Each structure stands twice: as structure tokens, then as C-alpha cells.
Amino acid sequence: xxxxxxxxxxxxxxxxxxxxxxxxxxxxxxxxxxxxxxxxxxxxxxxxxxxxxxxxxxxxxxxxxxxxxxxxxxxxxxxxxxxxxxxxxxxxxxxxxxxxxxxxxxxxxxxxxxxxxxxxxxxxxxxxxxxxxxxxxxxxxxxxxxxxxxxxxxxxxxxxxxxxxxxxxxxxxxxxxxxxxxxxxxxxxxxxxxxxxxxxxxxxxxxxxxxxx
Numbered sequence: 001x002x003x004x005x006x007x008x009x010x011x012x013x014x015x016x017x018x019x020x021x022x023x024x025x026x027x028x029x030x031x032x033x034x035x036x037x038x039x040x041x042x043x044x045x046x047x048x049x050x051x052x053x054x055x056x057x058x059x060x061x062x063x064x065x066x067x068x069x070x071x072x073x074x075x076x077x078x079x080x081x082x083x084x085x086x087x088x089x090x091x092x093x094x095x096x097x098x099x100x101x102x103x104x105x106x107x108x109x110x111x112x113x114x115x116x117x118x119x120x121x122x123x124x125x126x127x128x129x130x131x132x133x134x135x136x137x138x139x140x141x142x143x144x145x146x147x148x149x150x151x152x153x154x155x156x157x158x159x160x161x162x163x164x165x166x167x168x169x170x171x172x173x174x175x176x177x178x179x180x181x182x183x184x185x186x187x188x189x190x191x192x193x194x195x196x197x198x199x200x201x202x203x204x205x206x207x208x209x210x211x212x213x
Contacts, residue, residue, distance in 0.1 A: 004153050007143075008160025011136060015049075015161065016168035022123055024198050026169055029115060030176030038173035040112040044119025046166050052130060053158055056137040076125055078207035084122070085203055089196025 022045055030038030123129055140157050144150035 004156040008157040012161040012164025035177040040116040041119040042169040044116035048123035082203040085200035
């Protein structure tokens, strides 16, 4: 029983420390829009991981077909990140309520829903996420085939992995919440600009990789 848990923890660690736009987006959302927005973004990312993992395990034919169009998926992802980065860098106006305090700005449900959807799309439209889950699903399925109950084995591995990643992302939001009272509007404007530049950089990298597919 310890083997699948350890593999799930290792897989979760790899995924949680992988450098990508999602990590910076989680921190930026938490700092600029408050911890509720950070948690909403994390929920969108987690739902995306769960959806992709479900597709990898139960719709292998569909996923194989999707991989044949990975260049188009990469282009779509690069376009989405480009627009998001451009908006973040040049057009988004930051209005921070109660800056320098522990109080959070008032956030409407539809705003949180929009943040969650953006987290889902940012994660889903990244082909490297698809490839990551596809590769590990194949590897774990191969290991599971040698056990007495392959289904339970895979549930433990992937369940442990997703739980670890979720806790890791929630921890990032919590740490950002603790950091927020120490910031001022000027520093948050710079954080927003840096986040925009980082997202644009990932967009360029994704576009370049799409050209090589």
C-alpha cells in the first residue's frame, strides 16, 4: 500500500514545483485580488487536472486523437496566454482595497467564477500538461497491471498526487495572504507587470514549441 502512495507523492511533488504560468498566476491572483480569488483559481486548475486525468484514463482514443492536433492546441494555448499576458501587462487596472491590512476586497461570485474559469483554461490549453498526464498515466497503468487490483492502485497514486498538488497550491495562496499586508499599491503594480511579462514569455515559448510540432 505504501508504494502507490509514495509514487503519488513523488508525482505530486514534480507537478507542484514545475515552473509554469499557473504558479505565478496563483500568486498574482492571491496578492492582487485576495485569497478568495486565489482559491477560486486553484479550484479551476484542480478541475482541469482532474478532467485531463479522466480523459487520459477513460478516453484514450480521444486523447490520442487530441495529441495528433497538439500543434493547434499549443497555438490556442499560446494565443490565450498572449492575450492574458498583454491584458495583465498593459490594460488591467489594479484596484486594491484595504492594502497593507489583513482585510480582503469584496469579491462577487461571478468574479470568482471568472477567475476559476481562467485557471481551468490556462491549465487545459497548455499541451505540456496533457503530455505530462499522458506519460504518467501510461507509466502508472503499466505498474498497476502487475498488481492484484490495478484500479485501486491507480486511484491511490493519482488521488495522492492530486491531493498533494491541491494542498501545495492552497499553501501558495495562504503564504501570499500572509505577505499581502506587507505590500503597498506600488509593489503590487510591479508584481502585476512582472506577472504579465512572465505570462508573455511562456506564450512565446509555447508558440515556438508549436512551430516545431
